[in-house]
Amino acid sequence: MSESGINPQDVNFEFDNEDLTQLLGSILATLGPIILTAILFLYIFKQAGKAQSSIFSFSKSKAKYFNKGKQSITFNDVAGLTEVKEELKEVVDFLKNPQKYRKLGARPPKGVLLVGPSGVGKTLLARAVAGQANVPFFSIAGSEFMEILVGVGASRVRDLFANAKKAAPSIIFIDEIDAIGRARGLGGFGGGHDERDQTLNQILVEMDGFEPTDRVVVMASTNRGDLLDQALLRPGRFDRRITLTFPDLEERAAIIKLHSKGKPFEENVSWDRIAQRTVGFSGADLENMLNEAAILTARKEKTKIGMEEIDEGALKVKLGPAKKRVFSEQDKRITAFHECGHAITSWKLENTDPVQKISIVSRGMALGFTLIPPEKDRPHVTKDFLVDQITALMGGRAAEELMFNQMTTGAANDIQNATKIARDMVIEYGMSSLGPLNLSPQIDAGEWSKNYMNPQEVSSETQSQIDKEVRRIINESYEKAKVILKKNKKSLVLLSEELIKQETLDFDVINKILKIDGKK
Numbered sequence: 001m002s003e004s005g006i007n008p009q010d011v012n013f014e015f016d017n018e019d020l021t022q023l024l025g026s027i028l029a030t031l032g033p034i035i036l037t038a039i040l041f042l043y044i045f046k047q048a049g050k051a052q053s054s055i056f057s058f059s060k061s062k063a064k065y066f067n068k069g070k071q072s073i074t075f076n077d078v079a080g081l082t083e084v085k086e087e088l089k090e091v092v093d094f095l096k097n098p099q100k101y102r103k104l105g106a107r108p109p110k111g112v113l114l115v116g117p118s119g120v121g122k123t124l125l126a127r128a129v130a131g132q133a134n135v136p137f138f139s140i141a142g143s144e145f146m147e148i149l150v151g152v153g154a155s156r157v158r159d160l161f162a163n164a165k166k167a168a169p170s171i172i173f174i175d176e177i178d179a180i181g182r183a184r185g186l187g188g189f190g191g192g193h194d195e196r197d198q199t200l201n202q203i204l205v206e207m208d209g210f211e212p213t214d215r216v217v218v219m220a221s222t223n224r225g226d227l228l229d230q231a232l233l234r235p236g237r238f239d240r241r242i243t244l245t246f247p248d249l250e251e252r253a254a255i256i257k258l259h260s261k262g263k264p265f266e267e268n269v270s271w272d273r274i275a276q277r278t279v280g281f282s283g284a285d286l287e288n289m290l291n292e293a294a295i296l297t298a299r300k301e302k303t304k305i306g307m308e309e310i311d312e313g314a315l316k317v318k319l320g321p322a323k324k325r326v327f328s329e330q331d332k333r334i335t336a337f338h339e340c341g342h343a344i345t346s347w348k349l350e351n352t353d354p355v356q357k358i359s360i361v362s363r364g365m366a367l368g369f370t371l372i373p374p375e376k377d378r379p380h381v382t383k384d385f386l387v388d389q390i391t392a393l394m395g396g397r398a399a400e401e402l403m404f405n406q407m408t409t410g411a412a413n414d415i416q417n418a419t420k421i422a423r424d425m426v427i428e429y430g431m432s433s434l435g436p437l438n439l440s441p442q443i444d445a446g447e448w449s450k451n452y453m454n455p456q457e458v459s460s461e462t463q464s465q466i467d468k469e470v471r472r473i474i475n476e477s478y479e480k481a482k483v484i485l486k487k488n489k490k491s492l493v494l495l496s497e498e499l500i501k502q503e504t505l506d507f508d509v510i511n512k513i514l515k516i517d518g519k520k
Contacts, residue, residue: 079258080251095133109239111218115225116244119282122221126173136170142179154202169215177220320364341399342370346392359504390477393418398481422473
């Protein structure tokens with residue numbers, strides 16, 4: 001213990017080395033900006049490299065590549081379309097056995113164009129050809145060739161065909177080819193040398209430049225075949241043009257059975273009945289119908305899909321989901337009499353199909369609907385049938401006038417459809433007093449590109465006569481509908497009152513009520 005009374009061992013000593021702290025601060029102050037600058041430059045160089053790489057990648061094709069054996073879809077997965085599949089089987093055989101055709105001097109098809117409305121199976125058929133032939137498959141949409149930079153589309157075409165030739169035998173499939181294959185000169189006031197024309201020109205060159213050993217088939221699809229450039233359609237490019245239409249009765253039944261696999265159904269489900277009631281449905285519509293039916297069944301916590309769910313699925317696909325709108329009693333009555341006016345007018349006409357369902361449940365933009373599906377496919381449509389169709393369409397407005405002495409906006413769509421049918425009868429089908437003349441404008445791509453306007457091919461006097469004929473057909477049909485409803489006013493009231501109570505009436509109830517005056 002020291003003289004001051006403090007023990008040295010009890011004292012804590014701390015040393016602060018100010019020289020070391022100052023040294024570290026000096027190093028950080030000197031090297032910090034240099035390190036940050038280096039990191040910044042590295043980041044800039046990295047981003048510049050990515051940008052440079054992306055610039056050069058503009059010219060690369062964006063086609064999706066499916067390697068050999070990766071396409072599991074074959075012709076067995078495509079229901080119906082028997083004649084179309086027979087045509088495409090030759091393409092498959094060419095890809096597998098090209099020498100068989102060359103020995104006979106036959107030139108294999110270079111291109112196959114599938115033309116038809118949406119949903120009929122154009123893309124599915126292309127995939128089935130690739131799966132059946134077991135060859136690589138390049139798929140790209142027509143719009144994917146286009147970019148803001150001029151020349152990119154043509155460069156992507158060259159890259160696509162180069163890759164397909166390396167993988168030969170192979171298939172190139174261009175979906176919606178009308179995006180780049182429209183007639184040159186229809187691009188507006190931009191002239192004929194825009195990006196789309198350059199891309200089309202490159203496709204024409206590549207298809208003409210095939211060597212005999214290049215086992216590459218180009219398939220394309222469009223629902224606007226009338227817009228395509230004639231150079232695309234000539235022999236040597238798209239040699240085969242296959243037209244697809246909506247499936248007929250047998251094809252619809254086959255498509256429904258194909259898509260029903262893996263789904264449980266009740267025993268009373270009739271595929272033939274479903275096929276008869278889905279005239280005008282595409283293959284995609286039928287698949288969606290069964291899917292909606294399955295979803296509705298699960299929502300109801302049922303274990304099997306029934307006819308009720310399938311009918312609802314069909315209505316949802318065509319008209320949209322049901323909406324619970326709040327109507328006043330007056331609006332409800334007007335809608336009910338309007339729809340029953342359609343039903344009774346159609347029921348009493350000789351050339352119309354039976355009414356299957358009436359509803360005042362709102363779907364889509366419609367406040368109600370009258371379901372009159374065709375009983376059979378009609379390859380030929382007669383004048384009497386078209387006139388009766390117009391009369392049935394006018395039945396809604398006629399019922400409004402008869403029962404309420406009023407006209408409402410609810411008949412707008414009916415009037416639009418009736419006018420279209422009447423105008424087609426006059427200018428397309430020659431079913432009027434003007435004679436068997438086609439009076440619709442015949443648009444020629446070349447002439448249109450010169451004038452930049454729709455050509456007028458009929459005189460003002462003829463156009464006035466067309467308008468008079470259309471008006472005559474509509475007015476005569478409207479008067480006929482009013483006569484029918486006046487004679488059957490009792491049935492109109494009974495059917496409408498029952499519809500107001502139940503909101504939806506099916507065939508059996510409609511038939512029971514209308515039997516009062518006798519069917520047809």
